[in-house]
Each structure stands twice: as structure tokens, then as C-alpha cells.
Amino acid sequence: MATVLSLVMVLLGSVNTLKAQEKSAALDTLMVHTSAVCHMCKDRIEKELGYTRGVKSVNLDLGSNNVTIVYKTDKTDADALKEALTKIGYDADEIPAKPKAKARLHECCKAPDDHH
Numbered sequence: 001m002a003t004v005l006s007l008v009m010v011l012l013g014s015v016n017t018l019k020a021q022e023k024s025a026a027l028d029t030l031m032v033h034t035s036a037v038c039h040m041c042k043d044r045i046e047k048e049l050g051y052t053r054g055v056k057s058v059n060l061d062l063g064s065n066n067v068t069i070v071y072k073t074d075k076t077d078a079d080a081l082k083e084a085l086t087k088i089g090y091d092a093d094e095i096p097a098k099p100k101a102k103a104r105l106h107e108c109c110k111a112p113d114d115h116h
């Protein structure tokens, strides 16, 4: 009897663990306005943000210059993602690109500063 009880306990425990994992794997979507110029910018942003911790998918729309990022809420957050984008060399909403990262970009990809 004790064995059956402990087996039930183990089963209940694993169900709870599964539920906890489902909850922690929740996804959220962030849209950030950025300073991309061309397709090289698009490729760079999508590739590099794609490697960033917690990022599930990245899509940059060059028409609107909005990056849509789907991310795991237990791994990262909006502030960290914007920070990551500025480190690649692009503006993230009101946060300007990191100057050193921007300096490494291809000439045509350096967005004019006067657009602020």
C-alpha cells in the first residue's frame, strides 16, 4: 500500500513539474522601432538577435523599420532585447545604438544621426 501511495505521489509530482515547465516556456512578442537601412541591416539584426539568449524568432520589416521579436519570458525581457539590439549597432526605440557597435557597421548601414 505504501508503494502504491508513493507511486501516486511521484506521478502527481511529475504532472506538476510538466505544468511548471509549460508555464515557464511562455512566449511574448516585442516590437521595437530601429534604425536599419538596407537588407544587410535586416540580415545582421535577424541573425544576431536570433542568437541572443531567449529569442525564438526575429523579423525586421524594412518598410516600417520595426523589429518583431518573439521571446521566452523566462529567459529574457524587453529591456535586455533592446540592449542587445543597441549592441549590434542599431537604435532600439528611444535608446540610441552603442557608438562602438555602430562604428563597426558597413558605411551604408550607419543611419544618419539627424533622423532623431
Ligand SMILES: [Cu+2]
Pocket: 036, 037, 038, 039, 040, 041, 042, 106, 108, 109, 110
Ligand atoms: Cu544596411
